[in-house]
Amino acid sequence: MMTKLILYLQYPFVRYALIVGVLIALCSSLLGVTLVLKRFSYIGDGLSHVAFGAVAIASVLNLTNQMLIVLPVTVLCAILLLRTGSNAKIRGDAAIAMISVGALAFGYLLMNIFSTSSNLSGDICSTLFGSTSILTLTKTEVLLCIFLSIAVVIIFILFYNRIFAVTFDENFARAAGINAGLYNLMIAVITAVIIVLAMNLVGSLLISALVIFPALSAMRVFKSFRSVTICSAVLSVFCALAGIVLSILFATPVGSTIVAADAAAFAVCCLAGWIKS
Amino acid sequence: MPLITVSGLSLGYDSNAIVKDLNFTVNEGDYLCVVGENGSGKTTLMKTLLSLQEPLAGKITAGEGLKKNEIGYLPQQTDVQRDFPASVREIVLSGCQGRNGSRPFYSKKDKELAEENMRLLGIEGISGKCYRELSGGQQQRVLLARALCATRRILLLDEPAAGLDPVVTAEMYDLIRDLNKNGVTVIMVSHDMDAALKYASHILHIGDVIFFGTKDEYLNSDAGRWAAV
Numbered sequence: 001m002m003t004k005l006i007l008y009l010q011y012p013f014v015r016y017a018l019i020v021g022v023l024i025a026l027c028s029s030l031l032g033v034t035l036v037l038k039r040f041s042y043i044g045d046g047l048s049h050v051a052f053g054a055v056a057i058a059s060v061l062n063l064t065n066q067m068l069i070v071l072p073v074t075v076l077c078a079i080l081l082l083r084t085g086s087n088a089k090i091r092g093d094a095a096i097a098m099i100s101v102g103a104l105a106f107g108y109l110l111m112n113i114f115s116t117s118s119n120l121s122g123d124i125c126s127t128l129f130g131s132t133s134i135l136t137l138t139k140t141e142v143l144l145c146i147f148l149s150i151a152v153v154i155i156f157i158l159f160y161n162r163i164f165a166v167t168f169d170e171n172f173a174r175a176a177g178i179n180a181g182l183y184n185l186m187i188a189v190i191t192a193v194i195i196v197l198a199m200n201l202v203g204s205l206l207i208s209a210l211v212i213f214p215a216l217s218a219m220r221v222f223k224s225f226r227s228v229t230i231c232s233a234v235l236s237v238f239c240a241l242a243g244i245v246l247s248i249l250f251a252t253p254v255g256s257t258i259v260a261a262d263a264a265a266f267a268v269c270c271l272a273g274w275i276k277s
Numbered sequence: 278m279p280l281i282t283v284s285g286l287s288l289g290y291d292s293n294a295i296v297k298d299l300n301f302t303v304n305e306g307d308y309l310c311v312v313g314e315n316g317s318g319k320t321t322l323m324k325t326l327l328s329l330q331e332p333l334a335g336k337i338t339a340g341e342g343l344k345k346n347e348i349g350y351l352p353q354q355t356d357v358q359r360d361f362p363a364s365v366r367e368i369v370l371s372g373c374q375g376r377n378g379s380r381p382f383y384s385k386k387d388k389e390l391a392e393e394n395m396r397l398l399g400i401e402g403i404s405g406k407c408y409r410e411l412s413g414g415q416q417q418r419v420l421l422a423r424a425l426c427a428t429r430r431i432l433l434l435d436e437p438a439a440g441l442d443p444v445v446t447a448e449m450y451d452l453i454r455d456l457n458k459n460g461v462t463v464i465m466v467s468h469d470m471d472a473a474l475k476y477a478s479h480i481l482h483i484g485d486v487i488f489f490g491t492k493d494e495y496l497n498s499d500a501g502r503w504a505a506v
């Protein structure tokens with residue numbers, strides 16, 4: 001088994017997959033804590049479906065670099081969703097559900113009408129569940145991913161205290177002169193970036209799992225914001241590593257294996273939290 | 278010049294005025310109690326004073342060099358916070374953010390200030406504990422310590438004794454009185470008319486009748502006589 005693993009590690013595409021997987025897992029778990037606590041768990045779901053729709057548009061247009069259209073569209077939708085989220089007249093969850101389902105249907109429709117591929121349902125399945133695309137990453141994609149991940153981590157560390165204040169009590173933060181709107185916007189943009197990155201890894205249906213599971217697991221065991229954040233980052237990276245390695249060894253789908261590892265970690269954390277109390 | 282001057286203020290949401298033409302002043306060292314029935318607009322007044330929402334009409338002027346972010350605020354609790362993983366120290370420290378400007382991290386001075394305020398409110402022993410596992414009275418103290426980190430000049434308290442038992446309520450009020458004696462200006466929303474009349478120097482009554490004046494004036498007014506019955 002070990003020799004098989006070492007053999008696989010010789011291939012650059014396996015190393016790329018590991019690097020990208022770990023970085024995306026790290027970023028999504030950092031943000032996940034805030035998103036879960038702000039009751040934005042579903043924004044990940046909604047945005048990933050928007051990204052799916054954008055991928056459909058990109059493939060219909062035959063763009064070689066899909067990022068060019070997927071990233072701006074998703075960021076734009078993140079900002080729009082956040083706008084309606086803070087507007088009391090249109091319920092945020094309804095807006096997210098609407099955009100999410102709409103984009104999914106629109107994307108499928110587009111692909112169905114314009115697709116030239118003989119294996120349409122296979123294509124769609126791989127966009128939704130990620131399947132093997134993480135193993136076909138190009139060097140540019142890996143570099144882009146590394147660059148964006150580092151940016152996300154630096155921003156998160158620099159604004160950690162502000163993010164805590166805005167998440168814990170937005171009114172108090174605003175009263176203290178913190179521009180809460182700006183931070184919500186920042187969180188939305190970063191979320192959109194991470195989701196677009198993560199689509200390669202787990203596909204658009206399972207992204208929510210990457211965002212939500214580590215945070216919820218950590219919250220079972222730890223009680224302070226800092227320890228929850230650190231624990232969820234560690235858990236997420238570990239599960240991503242384990243998931244990728246297992247999926248290579250046993251030839252299982254990458255995305256689902258990572259999510260299964262996250263779910264297992266959640267069960268362990270629930271048990272730990274239950275024993276602790 | 279007073280710390281806060283409110284003139285011709287109308288409050289409400291979406292251009293529906295809840296309270297119209299409010300006029301009052303708060304001087305340094307005052308203890309103003311805001312009383313009124315449920316839904317009369319007390320919380321809305323607090324939010325408007327904090328510029329969390331726009332006044333429909335009228336003006337709020339801050340004097341004596343008081344800056345908008347020099348107001349400490351104790352909100353009427355929201356349940357979003359109830360399951361939040363956060364330690365007492367983290368929450369109290371977050372009160373220091375307003376004075377931080379664009380500095381990303383807390384300085385040593387901030388940390389000392391947080392420790393000092395936790396000592397003042399007798400919660401230094403539980404500083405590592407999780408907020409959601411504290412009793413209601415302890416939670417209120419934590420939020421009060423956070424407000425004190427934001428400022429030592431003026432505190433806006435929205436029902437600080439809500440949900441507390443009589444003993445803890447009395448402690449809370451004593452604590453606020455001591456802070457007031459040490460020069461902190463207090464604006465407090467309260468349903469507890471006895472406490473309001475016992476501790477406050479000024480009363481603002483909002484609702485069908487609007488009244489503002491000192492406690493003695495209030496007791497002799499129509500609104501006050503009705504309330505005292």
Ligand SMILES: Nc1ncnc2c1ncn2[C@@H]1O[C@H](COP(=O)(O)OP(=O)(O)OP(=O)(O)O)[C@@H](O)[C@H]1O
Binds near residue numbers: 290314317319321322
């Ligand atoms: N976000 C909102 N949008 C629209 N109307 C609101 C909003 N919040 C409160 N109101 C309305 O404004 C009125 C005043 O509410 P407010 O919360 O200021 O009352 P209050 O005096 O603090 O009451 P309580 O004693 O129950 O705390 C109420 O009639 C309420 O229905």
Ligand SMILES: [Mg+2]
Binds near residue numbers: 319320321353435
């Ligand atoms: Mg209220």
